[in-house]
Amino acid sequence: MNIRVRLFATLREGRGKELMLEALNEGVTPKDIINRLGILEEEVAILLINGRDGEMSTVLKVNDVVSIFPPVGGG
Amino acid sequence: MFGFTGKVLRINLKEKSIKTEPLNMDLAKKYVGGRGLAEKYLMDEIDPKIDALSSENKLIFVTGPLSGTPTPTGGRYMVVTKSPLTDTVACSNSGGRWGAELKMAGYDMIIIEEKSDKPVYININNDEVTIRDASHLWGMVTSEVTEALIKEIGDEKVKVANIGPGGENLSRMAAIMNDIDRAAGRSGVGAVMGSKNLKAITVRGTGKPAVANPEKLKEVVANCNKKIRENGVTGQGLPTYGTAVLVNIINENGVFPVNNFQSSHFAKAEDLSGETLAEKYLIKRVGCYGCPIACGRHCKVDDLESGGPEYETIWGFGADCGVSDMGAVIKANYWCNELGLDTISASATIAAAMELYQKGYIKEEDTDGVPLEFGNADAVIQWTKRMGKREGLGDKLADGSYRLCEMYGVPELSMSVKKQEIPAYDPRGIQGQGLAYATSNRGGCHVRAYLISPEILALPEKLDRFSLEGKPQWVKVFQDLTAVIDSSGLCLFTSFAMGAQDYADMYNAVCGTDHTAQSILEAGERIWNIEKLFNLESGLSITDDTLPKRLLEEPIVDGPSKDNVARLGELLPNYFVARGWDENGVPTEERLEKLGIIVPPVKHKMKY
Numbered sequence: 001m002n003i004r005v006r007l008f009a010t011l012r013e014g015r016g017k018e019l020m021l022e023a024l025n026e027g028v029t030p031k032d033i034i035n036r037l038g039i040l041e042e043e044v045a046i047l048l049i050n051g052r053d054g055e056m057s058t059v060l061k062v063n064d065v066v067s068i069f070p071p072v073g074g075g
Numbered sequence: 076m077f078g079f080t081g082k083v084l085r086i087n088l089k090e091k092s093i094k095t096e097p098l099n100m101d102l103a104k105k106y107v108g109g110r111g112l113a114e115k116y117l118m119d120e121i122d123p124k125i126d127a128l129s130s131e132n133k134l135i136f137v138t139g140p141l142s143g144t145p146t147p148t149g150g151r152y153m154v155v156t157k158s159p160l161t162d163t164v165a166c167s168n169s170g171g172r173w174g175a176e177l178k179m180a181g182y183d184m185i186i187i188e189e190k191s192d193k194p195v196y197i198n199i200n201n202d203e204v205t206i207r208d209a210s211h212l213w214g215m216v217t218s219e220v221t222e223a224l225i226k227e228i229g230d231e232k233v234k235v236a237n238i239g240p241g242g243e244n245l246s247r248m249a250a251i252m253n254d255i256d257r258a259a260g261r262s263g264v265g266a267v268m269g270s271k272n273l274k275a276i277t278v279r280g281t282g283k284p285a286v287a288n289p290e291k292l293k294e295v296v297a298n299c300n301k302k303i304r305e306n307g308v309t310g311q312g313l314p315t316y317g318t319a320v321l322v323n324i325i326n327e328n329g330v331f332p333v334n335n336f337q338s339s340h341f342a343k344a345e346d347l348s349g350e351t352l353a354e355k356y357l358i359k360r361v362g363c364y365g366c367p368i369a370c371g372r373h374c375k376v377d378d379l380e381s382g383g384p385e386y387e388t389i390w391g392f393g394a395d396c397g398v399s400d401m402g403a404v405i406k407a408n409y410w411c412n413e414l415g416l417d418t419i420s421a422s423a424t425i426a427a428a429m430e431l432y433q434k435g436y437i438k439e440e441d442t443d444g445v446p447l448e449f450g451n452a453d454a455v456i457q458w459t460k461r462m463g464k465r466e467g468l469g470d471k472l473a474d475g476s477y478r479l480c481e482m483y484g485v486p487e488l489s490m491s492v493k494k495q496e497i498p499a500y501d502p503r504g505i506q507g508q509g510l511a512y513a514t515s516n517r518g519g520c521h522v523r524a525y526l527i528s529p530e531i532l533a534l535p536e537k538l539d540r541f542s543l544e545g546k547p548q549w550v551k552v553f554q555d556l557t558a559v560i561d562s563s564g565l566c567l568f569t570s571f572a573m574g575a576q577d578y579a580d581m582y583n584a585v586c587g588t589d590h591t592a593q594s595i596l597e598a599g600e601r602i603w604n605i606e607k608l609f610n611l612e613s614g615l616s617i618t619d620d621t622l623p624k625r626l627l628e629e630p631i632v633d634g635p636s637k638d639n640v641a642r643l644g645e646l647l648p649n650y651f652v653a654r655g656w657d658e659n660g661v662p663t664e665e666r667l668e669k670l671g672i673i674v675p676p677v678k679h680k681m682k683y
Contacts, residue, residue: 008323009316009350017345045307046533051329051635053537067327071307073532073571074318074370074386075525 001026003060005033006067011043030066031056045071076100077287078140078586079108084182084204086197088271089130089189093204098183104588105671107562107595109139110166111602113155113184117164118605120186123612127159127263128245128270134187136177136236136276139564143178143284143364145292146581147300148566150175150364152253157613158262159270160247160420160475161493161518164609167250167264168522168561170363170371171257173278176234180280187271196237196275198228201282209274213243216413217252224277233279239415241463242269246473248420248462252412256382257363260417262495262517263475287587295580299573303367306572308534313370313568314360318386319349321499326394328531328540329634330504333394334449335426336490336625339501340634343399347389351401368568376402384408384418387521390499391422392459396429397449407455414463420475423496425458427476427489428468436483443467487624493518493615503626504636505530507538507546510646513620514550514660516606522567524553534571543642547650555599562602601670603654604662608674617660620647 005019015037024032030047034040034056046069047054060066085094099116106112113135125131135155142149152174158165177185180201194209212220221235234254242249242265249265250258259265286292303309312320325331326344333341345351356376362369373382384392384404392398392407411418425447431437432447439446445457461469471479476489476496490497495518502509507526515523526549530540538549556575560567563582575592583590590598610619621627626641651658655666667674 006327008327009312009320012350017350046324046531048327048635051327053539069324070312071532071534072312072316072320072324073308073528073534073568074313074321075521075527075567 001028001062003028003033004063004065005037006065008067008069009072010070011039011068028060029057030054030060033066034068039068043070044068076104076586076588077285078144079103079183080178080181080284082182084185084199085188086185086204086206087188088191088195088206088273091206093206105598106602107559107598108183109137109142109562109564110153110155110168111558111562111598111605113137113153114164114166114602114605114609116184116186117155117157118609121157123157123609124614125157127157127162127267130190130271132157132267132270134264134267134271136185138174138178138183139562140586141581142564143175144286144585145296145365146565146585147296147303148363148366148368148569149564150366151564151566152177153561154251154259154264156264156267158264158517159245159266160263161495162613163493163517163615164606165262165264165517166561167259167261169251169253169257169259170366170566171254172364173234173236173253173257174564175364176278176280178280178284179282180278181282185276187273190270191272194272194274196224196273196277199276199278199280201280212274214240216240217255217415218413220275221255224275228277230279233277235275235277237275237415238265238268239413239463241415241473242266244463244465244473245269246416246462246465247475247478248417248424248473250415250417252415256412258412258417261419261520265415286585288584292581292584295584299569299577299581300367302572302577303569308532308571309368309568313368316349316353317370317372319352319372319384319389321386322348322389323350324531325500327635328504329631329636330501331390331394332490332499332501334397335395335430335488336501336623337430338633339504339631339636341394344394346399347393347401347404356401356405363566366566370568374405376405379406379409381405381409381412383412387498388418388422391419391426392455395423395426396455398452398455400452403452403455407459410456410459410463414460416459416463419498420496421459421462422455423490424462424472424476424479425455427480428458428472430488431480431483431485436485437468441468490623490625491519492622493619495519500527501626501631501636502622502641503631503639505540506543506642506646507540507549509622509626509641509643510546510550510650511553513622513643513647514554514650516603516610522557524550524557525567526550526553528571535574541639543645547646547653550650551653552596554603555596558599558602559595597670601672604667604670604672607662608672611661620660
């Protein structure tokens with residue numbers, strides 16, 4: 001199963017903007033993905049799955065897009 | 076009471092009289108300072124029904140009790156007047172150094188009355204205040220007038236607040252600029268200054284505001300600075316990327332309006348992102364007076380270097396006009412600073428003009444060689460200049476999108492609330508923010524209640540952005556707290572890291588008061604209510620507490636927020652209940668009494 005991961009702001013350092021993770025096992029979650037990318041859970045402020053609020057434990061589906069943000073703000 | 080200088084500078088430009096008078100300390104205590112206090116003064120001194128560009132309007136520059144003190148971000152000032160754009164009360168807030176300098180010169184407030192018969196500027200050097208000829212400065216852009224005044228006064232340290240050609244030409248979106256690239260941007264306050272023939276106010280101050288409890292203040296400030304440093308947004312996100320860091324997150328949520336809100340997801344958002352800005356265009360980071368965050372940017376493209384651009388500006392000249400060329404955005408932003416235009420209203424008005432062009436209302440022959448096509452990067456630069464100078468059709472754009480679209484018989488194409496353009500977040504996918512836009516006392520605005528914080532950024536906690544539950548109460552609390560932050564003289568960005576209790580602690584240490592979190596929020600509510608009373612007196616009503624038809628009726632067409640509309644009709648009645656107002660959104664006698672607001676009986680009977 002393939003999952004597209006989009007990283008933003010400081011999380012890009014050393015990892016790039018966008019990654020296609022291939023041949024993932026069924027049942028993979030965002031928690032598994034951040035572990036694989038060496039991102040700590042406390043570094044993640046906002047997690048989106050296909051542009052909607054996601055949970056670390058959500059079971060991902062084929063072709064899901066996971067967007068991961070550190071704390072950001074402005075206005 | 077400490078924190079305040081206790082002095083008001085009252086200048087009548089017709090009589091050329093300059094007086095100082097004691098600040099009304101009872102009102103200062105009741106209305107916090109800054110925004111709230113100046114609005115109370117304005118309301119007591121003018122009839123809200125007057126034409127905002129008539130000589131009867133007054134223009135107030137006000138600092139907060141925390142301005143110029145060691146509190147984090149304590150360098151702000153506000154401009155309070157009646158808005159020529161919205162006909163509501165206007166309060167535009169700006170950073171930089173000018174505000175702190177005014178406080179150090181010894182004034183809480185400058186009240187400008189009447190109009191001068193010829194261009195003038197006001198020079199303040201502590202107790203010495205003079206009104207001087209500005210004929211030679213009229214027509215100059217911001218950088219020119221700033222340089223000329225610093226030279227003329229002969230003091231490198233003098234701080235300049237000015238209007239550009241936008242304000243001189245009475246553009247209803249004209250800003251008042253200070254320190255070259257900071258802006259009291261919204262609601263056309265620059266046009267009011269222009270209507271008075273007042274080109275600039277220069278300030279030099281060497282005093283220091285007295286603080287009630289310096290030891291306590293040291294402790295409280297250390298605590299607040301620690302919170303700001305340790306918070307991910309104020310300690311890392313904003314310093315590293317500036318406000319533009321929002322481009323990607325707002326777009327990923329599918330609430331980043333494109334082509335005048337015809338779509339809400341921009342395929343080329345990455346080109347406009349804070350990450351791209353930092354990588355390709357950033358020259359340096361800049362902090363305002365006393366600011367530990369330093370979100371300000373200086374960017375350069377070709378030969379143009381300027382402060383900014385901020386997130387809202389990037390969205391406006393970028394996605395909202397269908398443009399992905401960051402260089403063009405930086406140039407348009409540069410011209411807004413030079414001409415003294417509000418970047419949100421300017422860019423959103425160009426976006427509206429582009430839709431008028433797309434739909435055939437504006438013809439190609441009206442565009443003098445620069446077609447108003449979505450995606451035309453050169454157009455956002457050229458039309459900004461034409462607006463500021465009122466050239467050709469730019470003359471019509473200069474009064475904002477509502478009046479422009481109304482001229483063509485389609486006011487619904489203006490994405491505005493109370494005739495002021497709404498900014499960079501599509502409320503169809505952020506229900507609380509929609510309510511905040513509709514009920515904002517100064518028209519379309521994100522900084523009267525920034526619900527983006529809980530609905531998107533998960534601060535202080537994550538709310539479901541599509542849900543209506545609890546949103547009226549959240550909007551009310553955010554509106555009241557924001558009124559307190561503005562009024563105290565601090566930057567709203569501190570609220571990413573701080574709460575009501577922190578503001579009460581700082582206020583108490585500076586002013587010697589005994590506010591609790593609850594009592595300071597109640598002061599904010601008092602401010603919100605007098606703003607509402609001003610607007611009602613001005614002639615606004617519940618029919619103005621709404622959103623553009625498109626956002627209420629046309630679902631988002633694409634992206635992660637597809638198929639949603641703003642469900643304002645379901646939220647508004649509950650908001651009125653949360654405010655203790657009647658079903659028409661009018662403050663009840665009971666609530667006003669509870670807040671200690673005394674409405675003159677004659678007005679009261681006439682209106683409510």
